[in-house]
Amino acid sequence: MRIRVVDAFADRPFAGNPAGVCLLPVGAWPDESWMQAVAAELKHAETAFARPSERADADWDLRWFTPVKEVVLCGHATLATAHALAADGKVAGKVAFATLSGILIAEVAGDWITLDFPVNRPIETPVPDGLAAALGVEPEAVYITGELRDLMVVVPDEPTVLGVTPDLRAIAEITDREKIRGVTVTAASAQYDFVSRFFAPGSGIPEDPVTGSAHTALAPYWAGRLGRDELVGYQASPRGGVVRVVSAGDRVYMRGQALTVLDGELLV
Numbered sequence: 001m002r003i004r005v006v007d008a009f010a011d012r013p014f015a016g017n018p019a020g021v022c023l024l025p026v027g028a029w030p031d032e033s034w035m036q037a038v039a040a041e042l043k044h045a046e047t048a049f050a051r052p053s054e055r056a057d058a059d060w061d062l063r064w065f066t067p068v069k070e071v072v073l074c075g076h077a078t079l080a081t082a083h084a085l086a087a088d089g090k091v092a093g094k095v096a097f098a099t100l101s102g103i104l105i106a107e108v109a110g111d112w113i114t115l116d117f118p119v120n121r122p123i124e125t126p127v128p129d130g131l132a133a134a135l136g137v138e139p140e141a142v143y144i145t146g147e148l149r150d151l152m153v154v155v156p157d158e159p160t161v162l163g164v165t166p167d168l169r170a171i172a173e174i175t176d177r178e179k180i181r182g183v184t185v186t187a188a189s190a191q192y193d194f195v196s197r198f199f200a201p202g203s204g205i206p207e208d209p210v211t212g213s214a215h216t217a218l219a220p221y222w223a224g225r226l227g228r229d230e231l232v233g234y235q236a237s238p239r240g241g242v243v244r245v246v247s248a249g250d251r252v253y254m255r256g257q258a259l260t261v262l263d264g265e266l267l268v
Helices: 032-042 075-087 131-135 158-163 168-178 215-226
Strands: 002-008 017-023 046-052 060-065 094-099 102-109 112-118 122-125 141-145 151-154 183-188 194-200 205-208 230-235 241-248 251-256 258-265
Touching: 002 032, 002 075, 017 032, 017 075, 032 046, 032 060, 046 075, 060 075, 075 094, 075 102, 075 112, 075 251, 075 258, 122 215, 131 151, 131 168, 131 183, 141 215, 151 168, 151 215, 158 183, 158 194, 168 183, 168 194, 183 215, 194 215, 215 230, 215 241, 215 251
Parallel strands: 017 046, 060 094, 151 183, 194 230
Antiparallel strands: 002 017, 002 258, 046 060, 094 102, 102 112, 112 251, 122 141, 141 151, 183 194, 194 205, 230 241, 241 251
């Protein structure tokens, strides 16, 4: 079976967020334990599995697995899958994916791919016990990000975001206790509109290089603060990646590039 590694939200190799991509034939899903084992073998934040859909409202069915669990929403692996489909000539223009988060649309236009995702509006919440100590910074405010259920932590400035060295074990304990996926740390930026980092050790992702799904909450938050709907975010992980976003009511549009860095055969 063919398997690829695609760097998403990247314009050069070994940047952005790598995702495994398996395009499957028509038919039933493989056993979930097998898909989970493949994702664990690749060890990327997510591995995407897609098959031609039999639904009238979708072109492909799409699922995402971290090294330890299936997730309900993933931006960069959706972008990576659209890139792989376009590279194979299986899609031109828009493609509709049936997912655990409903129908998601990706539109391919040359080197750029735009994702159409549901918004996750942040709602301010009290600072959970132990969060400031786990991050090593004092939050200005903390939000729950809608159905996505991340914690979004706003800090004073960009250097604070860049300097965060979290206690990942403590973060995992907090996310488990609060029944959330992960923690986004964000601040305004001079070069970009905002910067962020994302930690989800409880999902097998110590620090995610570029988290498309987190931008479904970052986009409306920063649009409200900055008074503009079109923004550029930079996820300041060691690999780094730029996400161009548009906050549009109940939808968030995310635009990025991708490239295949590995194309091979899965023998098992």
